[in-house]
Amino acid sequence: MSKPTAHGYWVNENAVTIQAPAPVSLVHQQRIWxxxxxxQQRSGITEIVPGMNNLxxxxxxxxxxxxxxxxxLLTGWECIQVTGQAGxxxxxxxxxxxxxGPDLAEIAAxxxxxxxxxxxxxxDAEYTVxxxxxxxxxxxxxxxxxxxxxxxxxxxxxxxxxxxxxIGGAQTGVYPKTSPGGWQILGHTDVVLFDPDRExxxxxxxxxxxxxxxxxxxxx
Numbered sequence: 491m492s493k494p495t496a497h498g499y500w501v502n503e504n505a506v507t508i509q510a511p512a513p514v515s516l517v518h519q520q521r522i523w524x525x526x527x528x529x530q531q532r533s534g535i536t537e538i539v540p541g542m543n544n545l546x547x548x549x550x551x552x553x554x555x556x557x558x559x560x561x562x563l564l565t566g567w568e569c570i571q572v573t574g575q576a577g578x579x580x581x582x583x584x585x586x587x588x589x590x591g592p593d594l595a596e597i598a599a600x601x602x603x604x605x606x607x608x609x610x611x612x613x614d615a616e617y618t619v620x621x622x623x624x625x626x627x628x629x630x631x632x633x634x635x636x637x638x639x640x641x642x643x644x645x646x647x648x649x650x651x652x653x654x655x656x657i658g659g660a661q662t663g664v665y666p667k668t669s670p671g672g673w674q675i676l677g678h679t680d681v682v683l684f685d686p687d688r689e690x691x692x693x694x695x696x697x698x699x700x701x702x703x704x705x706x707x708x709x710x
Contacts, residue, residue, distance in 0.1 A: 642658050
């Protein structure tokens with residue numbers, strides 16, 4: 491049986507996407523970042539958008555042939571050299587449970603763990619920023635322990651507060667600003683994740699490593 495490989499497709503007349511094979515992994519994301527980086531100085535490329543297990547490339551159709559670009563990306567997927575260089579380590583202080591983590595008990599009930607075990611597993615892990623999306627500064631983090639996988643809420647909240655630390659399926663993340671959302675909230679941080687007035691508005695970038703640091707826990 492041949493191993494799964496990437497495939498490419500048109501998004502519109504001036505954009506194509508290469509989709510990595512499932513499952514999502516850090517190795518796949520590193521290939522996507524490397525492919526994107528290899529196109530940075532390419533004439534006719536107008537935007538490079540790394541996503542979750544995919545890479546979208548926009549181009550000037552007068553300068554770049556889209557079909558040839560898809561072929562180039564697929565060849566690059568098989569051949570690209572990945573350095574594996576680790577990004578910055580960013581520590582996020584978190585108050586877990588209680589009013590700050592209203593879904594902690596629900597996560598524990600679903601996973602069969604105690605609330606204490608949920609907090610320990612979540613804070614012991616080291617995560618990697620796979621990509622930024624949904625909101626400016628919202629990082630989709632890979633590396634959450636499988637035991638913590640919890641479905642999104644059946645009824646999303648109309649307003650999830652900025653700084654909410656939450657779990658959605660097999661991933662965890664932090665809401666940069668107040669917005670509707672269906673992820674299960676287990677904690678809160680006061681760290682500002684996105685500030686347009688900063689030199690680098692987003693606190694983190696793809697490839698950065700993340701640790702959640704317990705500052706307070708309530709199991710009430």
